[in-house]
Amino acid sequence: MAQATAFYLTGLIMNASRFSGLLLVAPAVLFIAGLFVYPLSYSFIDAFTVAGDDAGTRFSLANFVLAFELYGDDIVFTVLIVSLSAVLIASGAILIGGYITLGTNRFLVNAVRILYRWPLFIPFIVAAQCMRTFLAKNGLMNGVLVEMGMLTPLETTGFLDWRGIVITFVWKQLPFVALLVTGSMASLDRAGIEAARDLGAGRLRILWQIVVPQVMPTLIVALVLSIVTMMSVLSVPVMISGHSPTMMTVQMAFRVNAYHDYGTANALGVISYLITGLVAWIYLRRGVAGKGGEK
Amino acid sequence: MTQASFWQNQAQAPKQTLAARIGDLAGGGVMGALAVGFCILLLAIAIFGPLTNLLLWTVAEQWYFPHTFPARYGFDFWARVFHPDGNAFVSLRYSLVIAVLTVIFCLSLAIPAGYALARLALPARALILLVFLVPQAFPNIPVHINIARVFYQLDLHGTVGAVVLVHTLHGMVYAVWIATAAFGAVDKTLEEAARDIGAGPIRTFFTITLPSAMPGIIASAIFVFLESLDEFTGTYFVGAPEITTLPMLMFRAGMEGNYQVASITALVLLVPSVLFMIVVERFLRADVLAAVGR
Numbered sequence: 001m002a003q004a005t006a007f008y009l010t011g012l013i014m015n016a017s018r019f020s021g022l023l024l025v026a027p028a029v030l031f032i033a034g035l036f037v038y039p040l041s042y043s044f045i046d047a048f049t050v051a052g053d054d055a056g057t058r059f060s061l062a063n064f065v066l067a068f069e070l071y072g073d074d075i076v077f078t079v080l081i082v083s084l085s086a087v088l089i090a091s092g093a094i095l096i097g098g099y100i101t102l103g104t105n106r107f108l109v110n111a112v113r114i115l116y117r118w119p120l121f122i123p124f125i126v127a128a129q130c131m132r133t134f135l136a137k138n139g140l141m142n143g144v145l146v147e148m149g150m151l152t153p154l155e156t157t158g159f160l161d162w163r164g165i166v167i168t169f170v171w172k173q174l175p176f177v178a179l180l181v182t183g184s185m186a187s188l189d190r191a192g193i194e195a196a197r198d199l200g201a202g203r204l205r206i207l208w209q210i211v212v213p214q215v216m217p218t219l220i221v222a223l224v225l226s227i228v229t230m231m232s233v234l235s236v237p238v239m240i241s242g243h244s245p246t247m248m249t250v251q252m253a254f255r256v257n258a259y260h261d262y263g264t265a266n267a268l269g270v271i272s273y274l275i276t277g278l279v280a281w282i283y284l285r286r287g288v289a290g291k292g293g294e295k
Numbered sequence: 296m297t298q299a300s301f302w303q304n305q306a307q308a309p310k311q312t313l314a315a316r317i318g319d320l321a322g323g324g325v326m327g328a329l330a331v332g333f334c335i336l337l338l339a340i341a342i343f344g345p346l347t348n349l350l351l352w353t354v355a356e357q358w359y360f361p362h363t364f365p366a367r368y369g370f371d372f373w374a375r376v377f378h379p380d381g382n383a384f385v386s387l388r389y390s391l392v393i394a395v396l397t398v399i400f401c402l403s404l405a406i407p408a409g410y411a412l413a414r415l416a417l418p419a420r421a422l423i424l425l426v427f428l429v430p431q432a433f434p435n436i437p438v439h440i441n442i443a444r445v446f447y448q449l450d451l452h453g454t455v456g457a458v459v460l461v462h463t464l465h466g467m468v469y470a471v472w473i474a475t476a477a478f479g480a481v482d483k484t485l486e487e488a489a490r491d492i493g494a495g496p497i498r499t500f501f502t503i504t505l506p507s508a509m510p511g512i513i514a515s516a517i518f519v520f521l522e523s524l525d526e527f528t529g530t531y532f533v534g535a536p537e538i539t540t541l542p543m544l545m546f547r548a549g550m551e552g553n554y555q556v557a558s559i560t561a562l563v564l565l566v567p568s569v570l571f572m573i574v575v576e577r578f579l580r581a582d583v584l585a586a587v588g589r
Binding site: 001009016020021022024025027028029031032035036038039040042043046052096099103105108111112115116117118119120121122123125126127128129130131133134138139140142145147153169171224225228231232233235238239248252253256262265268269270272275276280 | 328331332335339340341342343344345346347348349351352360361363364388404405407408410411412415416417418423426429430431432433434435437438439440441442443444445460461463464467471501521525526527531532540545546548550553557558561564565568569571572
């Protein structure tokens, strides 16, 4: 009897060791399922249904019609702001990474290396508070420009509109993208760069024709992550410029807080998934067309 | 350089493009260094201007138009914010309790998962790693809205537990990916040696594997802690108005136009972030960093 029990237990342990990997991963995966997949499914269901006649719900596109009618401008505004920010972030990251990789003056290269990453871990909400007072019509930036004689008090304008949102996004996200791009540039094979230099290529040309194409996969991954982040931030648009037109995030929160209207809020949510999905799809196509990219 | 002599130089060196010439100008020589130095100065002003502005607001007792700088400096607002009965202590306690609970909960899920992903044979391992990244790939406001609704139904809304759950969701990808990389970087021969001299798998894990992976685990704990400390959107949807963490306090003060209180709170949030930026490379060794996501 004891022997049989021991045999049974051994079998159980053997079996468990085969599945122990899955058992160890299961809690974490279940957590994601419960706290992400389940709420996410709600957002699709709510977006595509409206209350039916007999206390049930039925499929409808009414939420999307309302979302486009009321917030069409905000959707366009969001796309423009995020696109402009992404272009500026990409250019800045290439310039910073390129200078750190190709620069010859060690003192200046180190200065850039130490400088650029300061906003990296600064929370968005703190960045928004900084910019809110810095960029205002009577804020520190205009004040200093007036003191220096570069502006007269009558010429000052506040930047607390779409420009403020773009400036804050670039200020906050540029270090993240530049960090990844610089890391990727540092791991490039120097031989190609040296060969081009020996042939007399200038540094901007080396950057554009040799370095940038090779770090493209990293740059695009970093930009996709950045774009998703910009589409998710509520504090920056609310604090910098909450009046219409504003970003979709603000309107989603407004729809829920003011009207308990989950249908329209979730329709806007699904539209924002589609926008980021489109960006990710472009990335994946590139990845398949090229040689798969990094990560 | 006049226009004519510029084109003459171009003619002598026909291989170089204009872009290449500008590039070389900016790199070589005193003028180039000065030009780059000027650009770097502009970068420094762009980065530190807004931060200086925040620091000025924390010590500005009076600052109004047309004064470029504060009219009167002082620490009156500090005394008000850090008054024992003030909001800041309540918020600080909420923030710290939530961040510590988030780290404990997140790591208790991520350490077993990271170990299994790094060491054990798993079907669809790459897919499982990807699962943890997916929440970062969706704009998260609609997800937060629906989490809040589920929490309302479960009567969890506005509790510390609700906020900890949402913060854990955000921290999970860092925790799991860094833990996987950290366990992956542990020398296998050490574990085998321990098993050879008779240590069981559990003893080996706690005496060899876990201590070796500790720097990476600590790094992921710091990531999760900071992520929780700074998190605003999730707390706003599932915690407000009951749970007033520091970002919530800052947001409310800022929206009410109380810039001094908002700036002081922002500074409290800023310090750990900047410290971490400075020390991050010490905790995350290059080999662990390179293995993240693999």
